[in-house]
Amino acid sequence: MRYLPLTDTDREDMLARIGVSGVDELFSDVPAGKLLTEPLDLPRAKGELEVERIMGRMAAKNVAATSVPFFVGAGAYKHHVPATVDHLIQRSEFLTSYTPYQPEIAQGTLQYLFEFQTQVSALTGMEVANASMYDGSTGTAEAVLMAHRVTRRRKAVLSGGLHPHYTQVVETLSEMANDEVVALPADVKASEDILAQIDDSVSCVVVQSPDVFGNLRDLAPIAEKAHAHGALLIAVFTEVVSLGAVTPPGAQGADIVVGEGQSIGNALNFGGPYVGLFAAKSKYVRQMPGRLCGETVDADGQRGFVLTLSTREQHIRRDKATSNICTNSGLCVLAFTIHMTLLGQAGLSRLAEVNHANAVQLADALAGVKGVEILNESFFNEFTIKLPKPAAAVVEALAEKGVLAGVPASRLMPGAGLDDLLIVANTEINTDDDRAAFVKALAEVL
Amino acid sequence: MLNRQGRPTQAGDAAAERHETFTGNRALQQIEPLIFEIGHHETTGVDIDKPAPFKSRLGKHARKGEIGLPGLSEPEAMRHYVRLSQKNYGIDTGLFPLGSCTMKHNARLNEKMARLPGFSDVHPLQPLSTVPGALDVMLELARYLMTLTGMPAVALSPKAGAHGEACGMMAIKAAIEAKGEAATRNVVLVPESAHGTNPATAALIGFSVKAVPARPDGTVAVEDVKALLGPEVAAIMLTNPNTCGIFEPQIVEIAAAMHEAGAYFYCDGANFNAIVGKARPGDLGVDAMHINLHKTFSTPHGGGGPGAGPVVLSERLAPFAPVPFIHVENGKSRLVEHKAEAPEGNDPFGRMTAFHGQMGMYVRALAYMLSHGSDGMKQASEDAVLNANYIRAGLADLMSLPFPDHPSMHEALFDDEWLKGTGVSTLDFAKAMIDEGYHPMTVYFPLVVHGAMLIEPTESESKASLDLFIATLRDLAIAAKGNDKTRFTAAPHHAPIRRLDETRAARQPVLKWEKPQPVAKAAE
Numbered sequence: 001m002r003y004l005p006l007t008d009t010d011r012e013d014m015l016a017r018i019g020v021s022g023v024d025e026l027f028s029d030v031p032a033g034k035l036l037t038e039p040l041d042l043p044r045a046k047g048e049l050e051v052e053r054i055m056g057r058m059a060a061k062n063v064a065a066t067s068v069p070f071f072v073g074a075g076a077y078k079h080h081v082p083a084t085v086d087h088l089i090q091r092s093e094f095l096t097s098y099t100p101y102q103p104e105i106a107q108g109t110l111q112y113l114f115e116f117q118t119q120v121s122a123l124t125g126m127e128v129a130n131a132s133m134y135d136g137s138t139g140t141a142e143a144v145l146m147a148h149r150v151t152r153r154r155k156a157v158l159s160g161g162l163h164p165h166y167t168q169v170v171e172t173l174s175e176m177a178n179d180e181v182v183a184l185p186a187d188v189k190a191s192e193d194i195l196a197q198i199d200d201s202v203s204c205v206v207v208q209s210p211d212v213f214g215n216l217r218d219l220a221p222i223a224e225k226a227h228a229h230g231a232l233l234i235a236v237f238t239e240v241v242s243l244g245a246v247t248p249p250g251a252q253g254a255d256i257v258v259g260e261g262q263s264i265g266n267a268l269n270f271g272g273p274y275v276g277l278f279a280a281k282s283k284y285v286r287q288m289p290g291r292l293c294g295e296t297v298d299a300d301g302q303r304g305f306v307l308t309l310s311t312r313e314q315h316i317r318r319d320k321a322t323s324n325i326c327t328n329s330g331l332c333v334l335a336f337t338i339h340m341t342l343l344g345q346a347g348l349s350r351l352a353e354v355n356h357a358n359a360v361q362l363a364d365a366l367a368g369v370k371g372v373e374i375l376n377e378s379f380f381n382e383f384t385i386k387l388p389k390p391a392a393a394v395v396e397a398l399a400e401k402g403v404l405a406g407v408p409a410s411r412l413m414p415g416a417g418l419d420d421l422l423i424v425a426n427t428e429i430n431t432d433d434d435r436a437a438f439v440k441a442l443a444e445v446l
Numbered sequence: 447m448l449n450r451q452g453r454p455t456q457a458g459d460a461a462a463e464r465h466e467t468f469t470g471n472r473a474l475q476q477i478e479p480l481i482f483e484i485g486h487h488e489t490t491g492v493d494i495d496k497p498a499p500f501k502s503r504l505g506k507h508a509r510k511g512e513i514g515l516p517g518l519s520e521p522e523a524m525r526h527y528v529r530l531s532q533k534n535y536g537i538d539t540g541l542f543p544l545g546s547c548t549m550k551h552n553a554r555l556n557e558k559m560a561r562l563p564g565f566s567d568v569h570p571l572q573p574l575s576t577v578p579g580a581l582d583v584m585l586e587l588a589r590y591l592m593t594l595t596g597m598p599a600v601a602l603s604p605k606a607g608a609h610g611e612a613c614g615m616m617a618i619k620a621a622i623e624a625k626g627e628a629a630t631r632n633v634v635l636v637p638e639s640a641h642g643t644n645p646a647t648a649a650l651i652g653f654s655v656k657a658v659p660a661r662p663d664g665t666v667a668v669e670d671v672k673a674l675l676g677p678e679v680a681a682i683m684l685t686n687p688n689t690c691g692i693f694e695p696q697i698v699e700i701a702a703a704m705h706e707a708g709a710y711f712y713c714d715g716a717n718f719n720a721i722v723g724k725a726r727p728g729d730l731g732v733d734a735m736h737i738n739l740h741k742t743f744s745t746p747h748g749g750g751g752p753g754a755g756p757v758v759l760s761e762r763l764a765p766f767a768p769v770p771f772i773h774v775e776n777g778k779s780r781l782v783e784h785k786a787e788a789p790e791g792n793d794p795f796g797r798m799t800a801f802h803g804q805m806g807m808y809v810r811a812l813a814y815m816l817s818h819g820s821d822g823m824k825q826a827s828e829d830a831v832l833n834a835n836y837i838r839a840g841l842a843d844l845m846s847l848p849f850p851d852h853p854s855m856h857e858a859l860f861d862d863e864w865l866k867g868t869g870v871s872t873l874d875f876a877k878a879m880i881d882e883g884y885h886p887m888t889v890y891f892p893l894v895v896h897g898a899m900l901i902e903p904t905e906s907e908s909k910a911s912l913d914l915f916i917a918t919l920r921d922l923a924i925a926a927k928g929n930d931k932t933r934f935t936a937a938p939h940h941a942p943i944r945r946l947d948e949t950r951a952a953r954q955p956v957l958k959w960e961k962p963q964p965v966a967k968a969a970e
Contacts, residue, residue: 001822003551005908006829014836014909023828026835026853029693030725036824040593040723045819048555055813058586059564061579063572072569075800082492084520086561088527089748096536096552098544098885099750103948104941105880108534109749112527115481118958122514128957134605134752137800145650165800172768172796176616176651209507216507246507260800269560270580271570271801272605273752285955291750296951299936299944308951314608314646315891319655324646327606327740331748338527341481344517347490349509356504357497378505399573407571414784428494 001045063404065268069434071362073382073425074212074407075136075163075238076271077263079351080429085265085338089331099291099327103306104298109330110305113293116337123243123340124257125250126279131291131307132329133276136260137169140206140236142289142323143256143278144170147204147232148179149287149322150255155180156204157197160187161211163238164412170206186409186416188375188384190215198225204256208236209249212412213375213423214382216246223253232256240264240277241427242380244345244352256280264343265335275332286312289323351428355381358435359426365439366424371446375421382425384409387446391422394445401441475942478529482959485516491523533942534749535885541907541915543837545857545888545900546641546689548719548741550830555817556744556810565809570801574781580805581779585772587808590815591737591756594823596728599764601771602756603803607716610736610755611647611683613768613798617734617759618681618710619651620766620795631680631709637666639690639892644683644714653680660894664690664849664859668699675707685714686730687721687855689892690848691834691900701731710734710763718742719904720831720856723824733760739804743811754807766795770802829905830856833912837901840916844923848895856904862897870926872897874934878926881933881940882918 006014011023020026027035046054065078072078089095093108100106100113113131120129133139144156156174158167158181167183174181184192190211198205205226209217223233235249237259249257262274280288286309294308314321343351359381367374371388387394391408398405409421426435470477502508518526536542542549560566568577588600601617604610615634622631634648637658645655656674661667666684682704687693694700701711713727713735719742727735739745739754747753759767770783771794781802785794818826831854838847838858846863862872876886876899888900903912925933938944 004829004905010909014832018835018839023832026831029695029852031698034725034729036724039820042593042820045822046816051813051816055559058579058582059562062564062568063576064563064567065569066567072572074571076570084524091531092538093531093534093536094749095746096538097534097749098747102886103946104938104943105535107943108530111530119515121958168797176619178652245509247509267566268569269566270568270805272804273806292957294951295956296947298946304943304946306946306948306951315642318642319645319649321646324608324643324650326608326643327751327753329752330750332752341518342491342523344490345513345515346488347492347517350494354494354497357500360500360503378503395573399576404572
């Protein structure tokens with residue numbers, strides 16, 4: 001077995017040194033009859049070539065985004081990632097390191113975490129950011145819990161524009177913790193009256209912008225009313241590239257900002273691993289979940305970085321911790337940070353501009369297809385169209401024609417009466433030809 | 447002159463003075479500024495053409511003012527992050543005996559497989575007809591995990607160990623609710639030796655936590671558990687093999703006692719690497735157990751993630767598994783994404799995360815499993831246990847074992863009894879290991895042992911590597927008991943940076959870079 005260095009002679013010598021006659025003597029605490037004697041019913045070891053064949057066959061059954069005109073979004077987005085990113089994150093010292101509990105030999109990890117926190121703060125317009133959550137959805141659930149700790153209330157109001165998976169994750173955790181959730185119905189045109197839901201019993205209002213239907217939302221009035229009632233505004237985004245073009249939630253009064261960072265540096269990966277971005281006002285820092293990296297000095301006075309404020313965390317506070325999170329998204333953070341560093345604000349602004357331009361172009365072209373209606377007043381790189389037929393069937397028909405057209409709203413919200421809606425994303429990866437192919441195929445299918 | 451590895455050294459180099467350099471660098475050890483100190487706001491390392499003029503649809507939401515982030519050109523970025531990487535220690539650098547963390551070899555085949563476009567470049571919401579191979583991976587991984595654990599069901603979606611704990615405990619809570627006992631069963635038993643995530647998870651889900659005392663031999667006794675049982679107890683969260691590196695001898699009795707009392711047995715699977723192919727949690731009475739794919743199945747730790755924490759479930763808990771899951775009926779598989787779509791007899795408690803979990807980690811773990819096979823995985827566990835006991839045997843005469851009566855499983859636990867009166871602490875000893883080129887073991891955990899040192903070599907180490915490690919620790923142990931205190935108290939001497947002031951970091955938190963104020967202004 002290529003991964004196991006011990007030889008049989010080694011094993012014998014070592015058993016002798018330990019003073020046992022066989023390895024099973026070391027398993028003597030396993031209760032009688034529970035130690036397996038037969039190998040389990042699974043295939044035997046395989047060489048690299050054979051593993052590549054098996055995995056390759058499974059991979060080949062899937063349609064990769066890059067191989068077709070691709071317009072699928074709704075919480076995960078296909079973007080181009082510079083080659084440098086994947087090269088750097090595969091460096092042994094990053095890939096095979098652990099959580100930086102020994103800071104003297106983990107300054108590489110700690111410094112990029114510090115850079116990441118600074119980048120996320122700047123992008124969101126917030127004072128402080130943590131070293132990541134698992135993803136945007138779990139980060140949102142953690143933000144709700146944090147708001148409950150800050151306000152000492154236990155009722156969250158969720159916008160109908162919040163990604164339905166995020167809503168469900170919040171609902172699941174809240175139900176378990178006996179907290180109240182008011183989830184507003186799907187709000188396709190950003191017309192819900194969320195202000196009416198805010199009163200002195202509410203801990204937080206959770207609003208996504210761009211929302212799951214692509215609408216850009218005005219957060220400032222919501223923040224204002226929330227604050228008047230002692231509640232917090234949690235602003236959510238699933239497309240971080242949008243922050244290159246739109247007013248950041250921090251400038252609109254958000255108290256906590258949570259988002260999915262996958263778009264920068266990370267592949268689609270069929271849904272994970274991704275990276276949750278989490279930022280807040282600094283007065284709430286001690287109620288934040290997750291790891292924080294801070295600057296300090298070493299014994300010689302040199303600048304260095306350490307994990308800090310860990311008295312919030314599970315390994316110190318146990319059942320009084322702000323969260324149970326331990327492992328987060330280290331390597332996805334690194335990918336994010338490197339890509340963001342390559343972009344800089346100049347590159348991110350340009351990238352956002354191209355995304356928006358492409359989406360506008362596609363929206364205009366689709367609006368020309370008979371029976372298709374664009375529902376958004378404003379959008380960034382994603383919008384919702386109304387079709388004269390059920391969107392799920394249309395998407396299947398388009399897939400047959402080699403176009404992955406978007407996400408039917410019914411996939412995320414079955415039974416919500418939104419069967420004729422299709423959520424369409426258009427990033428920098430799409431060419432004029434891709435858009436033309438989509439428009440042509442859609443006209444044929446309808 | 448020969449060093450301890452038998453290689454010649456230059457005469458006198460041990461006494462070499464640290465000559466100051468102009469740059470502050472020391473050859474390969476480079477002082478690297480933050481990107482904010484070297485980049486420029488107008489610089490970018492990504493070339494993107496400006497789009498043709500178009501009419502914006504951002505409305506009043508268009509960003510005003512700049513973001514305030516610099517960019518780096520590609521060569522600058524490459525050099526910056528390569529230099530940062532050189533300040534890090536990884537498994538590929540050397541022995542990484544971090545107990546409870548299972549830092550084993552990360553095969554690059556697994557990385558290569560995860561990057562096949564058919565896995566990395568597929569969207570979680572593209573039509574299911576275009577991703578049958580992705581569902582195949584999930585089904586195959588599930589089959590391996592169920593077979594290895596002897597459990598009938600698995601929820602794949604949790605994103606890491608602690609998230610898996612939450613998933614398992616939610617399934618337990620849902621099962622309790624289904625029996626109409628939600629109002630009364632709200633206590634979870636957690637041994638004092640448990641990972642901090644266990645009590646944190648129980649509290650997260652609204653349980654209150656009661657501690658189970660540790661026995662002097664490092665195990666949990668069934669009588670102690672029974673003494674705490676009552677109608678208010680929902681579950682026990684027990685790590686097995688436990689955090690002292692011992693297989694709980696009474697685990698079957700403890701499971702039976704829990705079940706008899708109408709409660710459940712959650713097993714923390716962090717230490718599963720000791721028993722893969724040797725014992726199955728399903729045979730021991732476990733109701734739920736998370737598996738850290740990033741520990742046992744070698745998906746890289748990546749400096750603290752991403753992980754993956756699938757949870758295997760017993761027959762009693764399986765109906766409550768969260769969405770999404772794959773339902774197989776008459777040879778046809780279907781991805782169930784919503785509670786309302788669940789097949790007859792299933793009552794999913796909810797959803798743990800957006801989409802379907804850590805696909806990238808599933809692929810890596812499956813590649814690991816296919817490579818090892820049932821024979822290789824069993825051998826890996828045996829070697830992991832053998833290596834830990836070999837280290838223990840090599841050090842037991844110099845360092846103190848708190849629990850000498852049980853064999854170690856895949857990790858050997860020492861305490862600091864042997865350091866008493868030396869003026870050297872566990873932390874000092876760990877930092878001296880850094881100078882010797884090793885990552886320290888886990889220190890001060892588990893909490894039930896004073897000054898704990900938890901050594902987990904994994905199966906990835908050769909005998910020669912273990913022999914040098916043992917010789918090094920013996921040399922350090924003898925020195926610690928001798929007169930050379932500064933070798934420890936001032937260690938590390940040779941790391942890229944000296945010991946860091948963690949108190950200062952916590953008292954005056956500096957959590958992001960701020961543009962330095964001009965001196966004159968700052969003085970105002």
